[in-house]
Amino acid sequence: MATSVISTAELKALVLDGNKHQMIADNDYFSQIKPLEDTLPAIDPSIKFDPAIHLAFKPEFLKTCKRTTMEELGASCPEQISDIGVSEPFPLFTDEAVEIMRAELLRKEVFDEFGRLSYNSTTGLGAMIRGYAKDAAPFTYTAWTHPITVSAxxxxxxxxxEPIMDYEIASVNVAMKSPDAAANELVSSRRRSSLGNKFDDDVPAVVGWHNDSYPFVCVLMLSDTSKMIGGETLIKPPSGEIIPAKGPAKGKATVLQGRILNHLASIPIGFTERITAVTSYRAKNPLTFDGSVLSTVKPEVNYSTVYNTFYPQWVSYRMDIISKRALHIKETFDKSLEDKEVFDKEKAFTLLKDLEAYLHKTSTEMEVSEKEWAYHKSRLNMKPT
Structure with a gap:
């Protein structure tokens, strides 16, 4: 089957099968990923997440860590759910916690079941591992979902x-490069010097320009960045001027209102591995605006999304919000009746239309356009027969 002649019907069948046509090849795993696993210290698989031991966050980081507001970024808008646009990196998990997370992640069985080639990497070997945490990485799952972590x-x-849904807990982006290539970069050039003090739209990226599908993300670095140069998250607000946000060091994280802010994960110079874990969030208050979409995560576009696991969770989370919003409407007008108030028809119309729009969005986001099918075809990495 040649990439150029695959039909949409054939592609749909591949998507339904879990995008296995984009699995990480065995030779890539054993040549690039397995050596990382082999260097890990001995990890006791029975270790449980303990925030007193494994969480590095401290309340004083709220004062010492710069958090850039949406206004400062020139990106304020009615849809934002916080005044904060992006934070500087802050310690989140300890070294021991990161090593345990790496040990859970780098196993061959995890890459085989959950690993897929990245759909929007622009350089080198790019892979994504998503939807694995709850079933295959109990320490990682507990670490991200622990109330103290979520509070931090x-x-x-x-x-x-609160996490948007289990599927989007600790989604991993992997970028690999050979040691020779990394060394040559360090010797030959520096991207910062080649670009001066500015970045442009064509900067090499681990993940290209995009808006996230969900309101907020927390990006955790799982690799040693001490020998890397660059690797900033670049933000392009409505003004169009690209603003760099410092990339985190190992164990550190940054939060980003990524649904609104167009951004890119620039690829650093001098790295052999760059592994990040990204957890996506929505406001805990079910009445807060939720602008989630599926443009970057639906399985028909993103190879790392498994059709039969992802879509049920999407529907479930949306129905949970709808149920809570419907209950709010019921209780609002129950109270109005009890208090013998004049019925506010305009208020009722507004609440019901908002609920209807949210339900409608839930289904329409699962639709797939011809443009999206074409994009998937254009990014295929299949061997001709």
């Missing part, structure tokens, strides 16, 4: 958050 991320984001 919420504090940095300036709004009470």
């Amino acid at each position: 991320v919420s504090a940095m984001a300036g709004v009470e958050l």
Whole structure:
């Protein structure tokens, strides 16, 4: 089957099968990923996440860590759920916690079941591992979902958050490069000097320009960045001027209101591995605006999304919000009746239309356009038969 002649019907069948046509090849795993696993210290698989031992966050980071507001970025808008746009990197997990997370992640069985080639990497070997945490990485899952961790991320984001759904807990982006290539980069050039003090739209990227599908993300670095140069998250606000946000060091994280802010993960110079874990969030208050979309995550576009696991979770989370909003409407007008108030028809119309729009968005986001099918075809990495 040649990439150039694959039909949409054939592509749909591949998507339904879990995008296995984009699995990481065995030779890539054993030549590039397995050596990382082999260097890990001995990890006791029975270790449980303990925030007193494994969480590095401290409340004083709220004062010492710069958090850039949406206004400062020139990106304020009615849809934002917090005044905070992006934070500087802050310590989130300890070295021991990061090593345990790496040990859970780098196993061959995890890459085989959950790993897929990245759909929007612009350089080198790019892979994504998503939807694995709850079933295959119990320490990682507990670490991200622990109330103290969620509270820490919420504090940095300036709004009470909760993970959007299990599938989007600790989604991993992997970028690999050979040691020779990394060394040659360090010797030959520096991207910063080649670009001066500015970045342009064509800067090499681990993940290209995009808006996230969900309101907030927390990006955790799982690699040693001490020998890397660059690697900033670049933000392009409505003004068009590209603003760099410092990339985190190992164990550190940054929060970003990524649904609104167009951004890119620039690829650093001198790295052999760059592994990040990204957890996506929405406001905990079900009445807060939720602008989530599926443009970057639906399985028909993103190879790392498994059709039969992802879509049920999307529908479930949306129905949970709808249920809570519907209950709010019921209770609002129950109270109005009890208090013998004049019925506010305009208020009822507004609440019901908002609920209807949210339900409608839930289904329409699962639709797939011809443009999206064409994009998937254009990014295929299949061997001709």
